[in-house]
Amino acid sequence: MNRLPVEVIGNILSHLRAARDVVIASTTCKKWREACLKHLHMLSFNSDDWPVFRDLTTSRLEILITQTVFQTKGLQGLSILMDGVDEFSASAVIAWLMYTRETLRCLFYNVRTTPNVNILDICARQKLELLVLAHNSINGVDPNYQRFTFLKSLSLSYVSISSLDLNLLLAACPHIQSLGLVSPEIAITDAQVTVELTSQTLKKVYIEAISLDKFTLEADNLVKLHLKDCALELFELIGKGTLKHFKMDDVSILHLDILDPMDDLETIDVNNFTIIWSKFYQIISKSCKLKRLRLWNVVFDDDVDFVDLESIALCFPELNYLALSYELRDELKEGVLHYCLQGSSLMKNVTVLDLGWSVLDEHFSDWVGCLLERCGNLKKITIHGVVSESKTHVECHMLASFTSSIVRLMRQYIHVDVHFVYE
């Protein structure tokens, strides 16, 4: 019968990833040992993989990693994600990176190094395609010398870097497609904290936990943009209408400037955001290809300026998923219903609805009724409500009459699947 070639064993063992599993596997027989020494592609030291990692001292860990890494040849992926470790010594880290840099395609590293190691310097002009870095500093980027020709995906978390260096880093990656920034420490050079990012190749951008006076993103090929937990005074987006997915979670933006036609938008997902509907509507009204629209936990200002369903129905004929959830004060509820009843354009393609109000009362059930009328081809509706822990008699009564009115309402739409989600 055939024997599996040693390269194939190496491929299988590379899928083990965790260093401990690989080392144990290498002890079973000579062929497996050879596979681990010469044909291993991926090695991972993750504090979650083995509880003993957390009991070892830092120097023991460094020795363990050095001994294991230095026995491999041609490693393509190295992952060192040690949450319990305060810092590794620079000499160990430099050794691991210099030993593997010629073949390394992906690197995950999240431990502080003392003194700081310039990882970009060590890995530049090699084969790196994916870099995920955390808890380190990047000081001084020189795009001419530090070039990452193959880098497609870059993720920086809790990294300290200046705004200029961040842009230079993007320039040093001529084929970068995906950028993730989580809670960066942007060094302040002016009175204002500004970040300007420019890239012709970026397709995906994810920004989390950043607070800036001004953020400018110029990306002519951007397809997906996701902001989370950000506080931006001014956000400028410049593009050529390639954006397909736009998502904002817990973001506060004082001035939103979008110099991008937004023609190709397919998904808009906004959560916990204070918006002025007329302004926001102006930005998205040209996205006639929109398939999914979610405005969740949006707060409306005093202005009587609500999401009017008529505009949604007319501007987005291809919409197949609509999710609306409002935080409303009592005085504003009549206004919302009024906007609902204006016009009667149908939303023929909407098959799934998610609706939520802060209070489950008869205004909400009337509003649900409004939407059901417009969505003739609806297949599924989910009603979201908040139920307080201590229910007064009045609240119980309100919940009961709300439930009754929904039951009455859904009798007219028996082909629609109803779900309830209460928090």
Add this chain to the structure above:
Amino acid sequence: MSFSKTIMLRNYDGETFVVDEVVAVEPQTIEHMIEDGCANTSIPLPNITSKILSKVIEHCKKHVETPNSNEKDAKADLKSFDFDFVKADQGTLFDLILAVNYLNIKGLLDLIYQTIADMIKGKTPEEEEEMRRVNAWVFSCFVGVTCLYFKSKKI
């Protein structure tokens, strides 16, 4: 009515499989043969049995037929198909590896590698030795028996 080109694959048992070209080019080896013009009659695959070849074709077909969308349903469907696909016995899996390695189908190869790695994961050296014993014809080098002696402290 579209005319879809078909390719004939002749295997180890002499059986011929007729496949749509779009499915047949999933394996890179076959794609290159077609490009080089060697596929005018039938493509010989002398080292693959019928049982394995039909499984491979089934996998290629499923992945070609599922639209490459981001729809949750399509992805979940493919995932469940893959999950059931690798529920074969170890012997079949190892036969599959050799065939898929020859045919060079990256997605399927990664799937099988990961499946076998998951089987190995978390086992002690003794358990792995047990696994090797059961599949002795694959793991056929036994110089490592010496280190196992040390492990079981038989000295």
